[in-house]
Amino acid sequence: MSHVLAAVAWPYANGPRHIGHVSGFGVPSDVFSRYMRMAGHDVLMVSGTDEHGTPIQVQADKEGVTPRELADRYNRVIVEDLHGLGLSYDLFTRTTTGNHYAVVQQIFEGLYANGYIVPKVAMGAISPSTGRTLPDRYIEGTCPICGYDGARGDQCDNCGNQLDPVDLINPRSKINGETPKFVETEHFFLDLPAFAQALGKWLDTREGWRTNVLRFSKNLLDDLQPRAITRDLEWGVPIPLDGWRDRGDKRIYVWFDAVIGYLSASIEWARRSGDSDAWRRWWAADGEGRDARGYYFMGKDNIVFHSVIWPALLLGYSGEGDRDGNPGELGRLNLPTEVVSSEFLTMEGRKFSSSRQVVIYVRDFLARYDADALRYFIAVAGPESNDTDFTWAEFLRRNNDELVAGWGNLVNRSISLAAKNFGAVPPVDPAGLTPADEALLATARAGFDTVGDLIGRHRQKQAIGEAMRVVAEANRYLSDQAPWKLKGDDDKPRMGTILHVALQVVSDANTLLTPFLPHSAQKVHELLGGTGVHAPMPSIVEVEDLDGGPAYPVLTGDYTVGTRWESVPLPVGRPLAVPKPVFRKLDPSIVDEELDRLGGNE
Ligand code: MET
Structure with missing residues (x-):
């Protein structure tokens, strides 16, 4: 057993999340965490809503509410959506908690004490018409590096460089098209060049990363510049230094505070668990967390923050940048084991865009379809290592031809036949198993190694492909063996054997599919006569802020109770009832209906 941190990107609380968001990090991180727990590891899966900075401020201005009101509203919406998808966070919290503020300030102070944070006068953009600061992301222009015309003030999405x-x-x-005015303003900068060697050494020791992620991260080291980590903004974590703490107009930059969320959420989880030091099992590089591993899940636009900036903060705080320093009060902290970045999901060939209504919100999706149908699509056809397109026609096909006609059909016909002919899990005939029986059972058992290994290496597409291969072989076995023809008294023992084998393989395949399809896995477990929790689910709990702030909803759960990653022999004689279908076949008319819902459709 080892300690595994699943650190999942923090969605901005500036609107409902769409299926592109959850396919990049939400579902893959849940599949991984569920599998790791089933395999016996002590997993801590944390995240929350990202509630500071200009993304929230600008949307709040648009809606005519305060940033806090906006964050409160969408924090709840997002919590409910992630709950609907069954994402098994140990803690999904938010960045506006007292605990988060304290941890962010602690990390800032540690970096400052080690000389990695320095004040500097820089040029900041203001809007000539309003006199207000213009956030980096709301300035657009031509990239000075690659010449792309849609570059943002903080980053060019074409060449990926920080700007x-x-x-x-x-x-x-981007708000009104005017040309910003640049004025002098004092800010704190993270001395990123002072991490070049330490980061390079660390990246050189990374194994198993997707090659593009590692290559991209190493390239970033060639041109590290000091990065401003404060902003002219009223909304955010105050700067914890004398003379700055009480200033209403300067705050810590949202990305600086958001990445620290992985640590602060772990600390919050520990404080809520009754052992306030428990977070150290995943983080303390010199203590209980020495052998822990940390996997960070995100979309590709977030790589730099996780493979360069967050590791730099951790190195600097731990006193391990390129100059001498001491660890802060929390001690030396673990760097990421792996940055698992996905590509983008497009929608009917176009980029997701809420403003142009090229979008499917999680909530709308779940109102019409089952969570596992979406989870299945994301697992087999999501943007794991290539940009991929969501189309309703493909969703329909995957659902009807694979989930319903493949897996659903296997479950249904095996259990129905056994229930009708035996009313229970039938025994194996004393004549024993045939080579075909043995081969199928062996294929299913071998799946535990293959599928588990692939999930562990973030090859979820291949992993679910292997699990579905077991399903396909079991369907072929049933068709070949045709147990429904063996109705005579002499044949019935053989029919029992075939159904025994089929049911065992249904049970094994169900376990293999549990990380991907937890809702239906629980149902199949019950159809097989199982009781208790097979696939644990998160719940929404209203909690008090630990440091006196307002109460808020979190996602959390007890995940120690689910099934293990192993083949469990089905007890002979366990009663079975004729099953209701687990998956819903969709009518082809949904494709046109959904296309009509999308904006800008010819
Ligand atoms: N809120 C960011 C985004 O949605 C992710 C932050 S991860 C610390 O891109």
Whole structure:
């Protein structure tokens, strides 16, 4: 057993999340965490809503509410959506908690004490018409590095480089098109160049990363610049230094506070668990967390923050950047084991866009379809290592031809036949198993190694492909053996054997599919006569803020109770009832209906 941290990207609380968001990090991190727990590891899966910074401020201005009101609203919406998908967070919290503020300030102070945070006068953009600061992301222009015309002030999405708005050619405000004015303003900078060697050494020791993620991260080291980690903004974590703490107009940069969320959420989880030091099992590099592993799940636009900036913060706080320093009060902290980044999901060939209504919100999806139908699509056809397209026609096909006609059919016909002819799990005939029986059972058993290994290496597409291969072989076995023809008294023992084998393989395949399809796995477990929790689910709990702030909803759960990653022999004689179908076949008319719902459709 080992300690495994599943650190999942924090969705901005500035609107409902769409299926592109959850297919990049939400579902894959849940599949991974569920599998790791089933395999006996002590998993801590944490995240929360990202509630500071300009993404929240700008949307709040648009809706005419305060940032806090906006964050409260969408925090709840997002918590409910992730709950609907069955994502098994140990704690899904938010960045506006007292605990998070304290931890962010602690990390800032540690970095400052080690000399990695320095004040500097920089040029900041303001809007000439309103006099307010113009956030980096709301300035657009031509990238000075690659010439792409849609570059943002903080980053070019074409070449992936980090930018400063002042470097953009022909800068303009995304809010109203005006040309920003640049004025001098004092900020704190993270001395990123002072981590070049330590980061390079660490990246050189990384194994098993997707090659593009590792290559991209190493390339970033060639041109590290100091990064501003404060902003001219009223909304955010105050700067914990004398003379700055009480200033209303400067706050810590949202990305600085958000990545620290992985640590602060772990600490919050520990404080709520009754053992306030328990977080150290995943984090303390010199103590209980020495052998822990940390996997970070995100979309590809977030790589730099997880493979360069967050590790730099951890190194600097631990006193392990390129100059001498001491660890802060929390001690030396673990760096990520792996940054697991996915690509993008597009929608009927176009980029997701809430404003153009090229979007399917999680909530709307779950109102019309089952969570596992979406989880299945994401697992078999999601953007794991290539940009991929969601189309309703493909969703329909995957659901009807694979989930319903493949897995659902196997479950249904095996259990129905056994229930009708035996009313229970039949025994194996004393004549024994045939080579075909043995071969199928062996295929299913071998799945535990293959599928588990693939999930452990973040090859979830291949993993579910292997699990579905077991399903396909079992369907072929049933068709070949045709147990329904063996109705005579002499044949019935053989019919029992075939159904015994089929049911055992249904049970094994169900376990293999549990990380992917937890809702239906629980149902199949019950159809097989099982009781108790097979696939644990998260719940929404209203909690008090631990440091006196307002109460809020979190996602949490007890995941120690689910089934293990192993073949469990089905007890002969266990009563079986004729099953109701587990999966819903969808009518082809949904494709046109859904396309009509999408905006901008010809
Ligand atoms: N809120 C960010 C995003 O949605 C992710 C933050 S992960 C610490 O891109």
